[in-house]
Amino acid sequence: MTIAVEKVLYTARATAEGGRDGRTATDDGKLDVTVAPPKEMGGTGDGTxxxxxxxxxxxxxxxxxxxxxxxxxxxxxxxxxxxxxxxxxxxxxxxxxxxxxxxxxxxxxxxxxxxxxxxxxxxxxxxxxxxxxxxxxxxxxxx
Incomplete structure (x- = not known):
């Protein structure tokens, strides 16, 4: 079942570079994080x-x-x-x-x-x- 939003009140926008091993940031600059796979999945765990x-x-x-x-x-x-x-x-x-x-x-x-x-x-x-x-x-x- 698809849920339809009647009226969009706010839209968030984020861009990822490098997927699970890179950087993700919002267009307003309020979130800008290094992303890395956790050690449990073979990564370094050096990021979120x-x-x-x-x-x-x-x-x-x-x-x-x-x-x-x-x-x-x-x-x-x-x-x-x-x-x-x-x-x-x-x-x-x-x-x-x-x-x-x-x-x-x-x-x-x-x-x-x-x-x-x-x-x-x-x-x-x-x-x-x-x-x-x-x-x-x-x-x-x-x-």
């Missing part, structure tokens, strides 16, 4: 990698969604955190690669059942969740 960038983006986006739904529900999201764990590995007998994502959410000021409900609602709101739903192994845990 696409999985780390994806994890950072997913965690930040999901946390914003969580704070939004918590505010609407009049719940305290103070001190909350979201940790994204992104794994990469072979799929289709080694014909390609795929990702898996686990989100670990902490809402210390909220009772567990309410926290689980907020996290489920955030998963419906978050653009990263909507973009990846049904496309990768996904685990969502309230810690």
């Amino acid at each position: 990698n696409p999985e780390q960038l994806f994890a950072a983006g997913f965690a930040s986006c999901f946390h914003s969604a969580l704070k939004l739904v918590a505010r609407k529900a009049r719940q305290d999201s103070e001190g909350s955190t979201v940790t994204a764990v992104v794994g990469i590995g072979p799929i289709n007998g080694g014909a390609g690669y795929g990702l898996e994502v686990a989100l670990e959410v902490s809402l210390p000021g909220v009772e567990r059942a309410a926290a689980e409900e907020l996290v489920a609602k955030a998963h419906e709101v978050c653009p990263y969740s909507n973009a990846t739903r049904g496309n990768l192994k996904f685990t969502l845990t309230v810690v």
Whole structure:
């Protein structure tokens, strides 16, 4: 199922040179990073990698969604955190690669059942969740 954006509110633009072993930067200069394969994948590990960038983006986006739904529900999201764990590995007998994502959410000021409900609602709101739903192994845990 394709999700159509009704109105684009913001567009990010980044350019990569050298793929997994090079440089990636946004057109506004706010992000400019050296990219290198991790040692676990035969690289030097001397830079960030696409999985780390994806994890950072997913965690930040999901946390914003969580704070939004918590505010609407009049719940305290103070001190909350979201940790994204992104794994990469072979799929289709080694014909390609795929990702898996686990989100670990902490809402210390909220009772567990309410926290689980907020996290489920955030998963419906978050653009990263909507973009990846049904496309990768996904685990969502309230810690």
